[in-house]
Amino acid sequence: MSTATRTNTPGAGGAPEELAAVSSESLAALLVAGERPPRPGALSASVTFGWRAMLKIKHVPEQLFDVTAFPIMMVLMYTYLFGGALAGSPQEYLQRLLPGILVMSIVMITMYTGVAVNTDIDKGVFDRFRTLPIWRPSVMVGYLLGDMLRYVLGSLVILAVGLVLGFRPAGGAVGVVAGIALLIVFSFAFSWVWTMFGLLLRTEKSVMGVSMMVIFPLTFLSDIFVETSTMPGWLQAFVDNNPVTHASSSVRSFMQGQWPGAELFWTLGWSALLVAVFGPITMRLYNRR
Structure with missing residues (x-):
């Protein structure tokens, strides 16, 4: 023939x-006749998918609204709305509020990881990924690595606004970097929750709806805005064991030049627990999708 x-x-x-x-x-x-190219390693595949997530920001810059305009609005609104009533002046309140608002804003935007996963499923992109000879979790890890850029950018925006308004971290540059680094670790772990919902739920709106139902109680029922000692006993018990409270207290301590102590270990423990629980569930759903 x-x-x-x-x-x-x-x-x-x-x-x-x-x-x-x-x-x-x-x-x-x-x-x-030619030899097949070597199979990509776990790290290179994850970094490649992380780069893909960052390219989405390049082509759709409107995605940065939630890490730029939204944090600025949060800082200005809460500083001048509650500052005089809770601390005597907005500038005094800002010293306590800004680390908490930093945690609140970054934790809120973690839900967009699940939204991105759900969108790719709806478009059929995941079917193509499943046929590739790559480390299976690299697709999920890539989403999270790409979103870490958004977390860093959002943190820098909030910090810049705070410095303009009068925020002065007693911990200096070292304390600020340590606080942001801890927040990125916590947010990375927290994002696994939303990747699970992105795979589990059918529509993008469903993912956002469920995410907000979880995020709002966790962020508002914390020590971000006020001391837990001012709360009723039954509420204080919940707030003191809230993972967002531990993260907020740790970041605040670093920025104030103090050692977080037990709060740091609680934050790292919650981070490890979130990955250990929701990581395997997410990959099981991904493999069965």
Whole structure:
């Protein structure tokens, strides 16, 4: 069996040369002659999918609204709305509020990880990923790595606004970096919850609705705005064991130049627990999708 191909190299008279016969055996040998490229490792595959998530921001810059305009609005609104009533002046209240608002804003935007996962499922992109010879969790890890850029950007925006308004971290640059780094770790772990919902729920609106039902109680029923000692006993018991409270207290302590102590270990413990619980559930749902 053979196939014929026409070569268009002109001869002396400008006419095409004669047909050249190519056997199917020689064609197959040509296609499989080279060695297959090596299978990408877990790290390289995860970084590649993380880069894909960042390219989405490049092509759709409107996605940055929730990490730029929204945090600025939160800082201004709560500082001047509650500052005079709770601390005597907005500037005094800002010293306590800004680390908490930082945690609140970043934790809120973690839900967009689940939204992105659900959107790719709806478009059929996941079906293509499943056929690739790659480390299976790299797709999920890539989403989270890409979103870490959003968390860092949101943190820098909030910090810049706070400095303009009069926030002065006693911990200096080291305390600020340590607080933001801890927040990124906590947010990375918290994002696994929303990747699970992104795989479990059918629509993007459902993911956002469920996410807000979880995030709002956790962020508002915390020590972000006021001291827990001012709350009723039954509410204080919940707030003191809230993972967002531990994260907020740890970040605030770092920025105030203090060692978080037990709050730091609670935050890291919650982070490890979230990954240990929701990571396997997410991958099981992904493999069965």
